[in-house]
Amino acid sequence: MNNILITVHSLAATLWIGGIFFAFMILRPISAQLEPPTRLRLWVNVFRGFFPWVWGFIALLVASGYADLIVRFGLSGFYLPRLLAMQIIGWIMILLFAYLHTILLRRFAAAVDAAYWTEAATVMVPIRRIMATNLFLGLLLIPIGIA
Numbered sequence: 001m002n003n004i005l006i007t008v009h010s011l012a013a014t015l016w017i018g019g020i021f022f023a024f025m026i027l028r029p030i031s032a033q034l035e036p037p038t039r040l041r042l043w044v045n046v047f048r049g050f051f052p053w054v055w056g057f058i059a060l061l062v063a064s065g066y067a068d069l070i071v072r073f074g075l076s077g078f079y080l081p082r083l084l085a086m087q088i089i090g091w092i093m094i095l096l097f098a099y100l101h102t103i104l105l106r107r108f109a110a111a112v113d114a115a116y117w118t119e120a121a122t123v124m125v126p127i128r129r130i131m132a133t134n135l136f137l138g139l140l141l142i143p144i145g146i147a
Contacts, residue, residue: 005068012060013145017138019050024131040120044112051101058094065090082144089141093134100130 023046031039065086069077077083104127111120 002068002071005064005071008060009064009068010145012057012064013138013141016054016057016061017135017142019054020131020135020138023050024128024135028128036117036121037115040108040112040117040124043124044109047105048109051105054097054101058097061090062094082147086141086144089137089144093137096130096134100127104130 027046031042034042069083073080073083078087104123108120108123108127111117111123
């Protein structure tokens with residue numbers, strides 16, 4: 001049972017952070033060469049395609065993480081420093097993503113759909129910051145998780 005939980009948790013984390021890495025480090029610089037309408041439409045479609053997957057990854061991460069914590073450590077596991085750090089960082093990432101998805105994506109998609117390119121580009125600034133922050137936090141979690 002424990003191996004299944006760890007595998008599910010690791011795969012969900014890898015896919016979420018890997019997706020952010022691809023979007024931020026590969027797609028972002030390449031898409032910068034496109035004209036704003038094309039680039040911004042591309043990003044709306046990328047977000048609309050990837051974000052439902054992220055919610056699935058989050059559900060798997062929370063379920064497998066807490067199940068593994070309880071199976072291995074009982075309720076005292078909530079307070080072990082390494083596991084507490086993972087929980088805090090993970091919930092920060094989830095809250096940032098929830099804000100990005102529920103607030104920023106709606107504003108961004110509405111601006112793109114209305115062809116308000118300047119507004120759409122402006123909304124991309126905090127979206128990029130959240131992506132960079134979550135990428136950093138996700139990469140920070142890797143050594144904590146395997147320790």
